[in-house]
Amino acid sequence: MPYRLHTLLNQNRDWAARVESERPGFFTSLLAQQAPQYLWIGCADSRVPANEILGLLPGDVFVHRNVANVVVHSDMNALSVMQFAIDQLQVHHVMVVGHYGCGGVRAALLGLRVGVVDNWIRHVQDVRKKHRAWLDTLPGETEKLQALCELNVLEQALNVCETTVVQDAWARQQTVVVHGWVYGLHNGLLEDLEMTVRSAEEVEPAYERALAALKQRLGQPA
Numbered sequence: 001m002p003y004r005l006h007t008l009l010n011q012n013r014d015w016a017a018r019v020e021s022e023r024p025g026f027f028t029s030l031l032a033q034q035a036p037q038y039l040w041i042g043c044a045d046s047r048v049p050a051n052e053i054l055g056l057l058p059g060d061v062f063v064h065r066n067v068a069n070v071v072v073h074s075d076m077n078a079l080s081v082m083q084f085a086i087d088q089l090q091v092h093h094v095m096v097v098g099h100y101g102c103g104g105v106r107a108a109l110l111g112l113r114v115g116v117v118d119n120w121i122r123h124v125q126d127v128r129k130k131h132r133a134w135l136d137t138l139p140g141e142t143e144k145l146q147a148l149c150e151l152n153v154l155e156q157a158l159n160v161c162e163t164t165v166v167q168d169a170w171a172r173q174q175t176v177v178v179h180g181w182v183y184g185l186h187n188g189l190l191e192d193l194e195m196t197v198r199s200a201e202e203v204e205p206a207y208e209r210a211l212a213a214l215k216q217r218l219g220q221p222a
Contacts, residue, residue, distance in 0.1 A: 042096075
């Protein structure tokens with residue numbers, strides 16, 4: 001076994017012992033059930049770990065991650081995670097979380113070819129195309145990348161709201177609140193993009209407000 005993997009196993013044992021020492025019976029309690037209040041839909045980037053960023057322990061947040069935090073209506077993986085989290089676990093909050101400096105978003109912005117993932121990134125390219133006229137008003141690549149990272153969060157949060165899973169939950173008066181957030185690799189902080197939706201009737205107004213706020217924040221005409 002390579003030394004580094006052996007080290008990881010040792011670190012795991014140290015971590016488990018520390019947690020059990022600080023919270024006796026913690027792992028035994030996890031066997032009973034998981035009852036998270038949150039579903040995190042984020043990027044697969046190794047620098048964006050949901051539990052650590054939120055300061056939560058195992059069992060506190062249900063997580064789905066993929067390249068560039070994309071939500072596609074035909075993605076049975078994402079839809080299955082959402083349905084299990086909402087219908088079975090009864091989570092109250094769904095957070096779509098992007099991050100600045102996302103490699104997938106940068107590839108979509110610049111039209112870079114990476115490999116098989118190019119087909120997945122096409123969904124982010126669709127976001128770029130939808131907002132191309134406004135993105136072209138921004139002065140440089142850095143500003144465009146920041147803007148597209150935020151736009152992608154808003155569009156994917158909109159997609160979450162429009163899934164049958166969330167629409168059905170709202171129809172039966174279940175409490176599900178969808179949020180759009182972005183994470184800063186440079187400072188470790190989460191930023192609320194003001195895309196907060198509690199019902200089907202709020203979807204379009206919330207999206208329009210968040211989009212206008214995004215453009216105003218970047219100092220460009222809405």
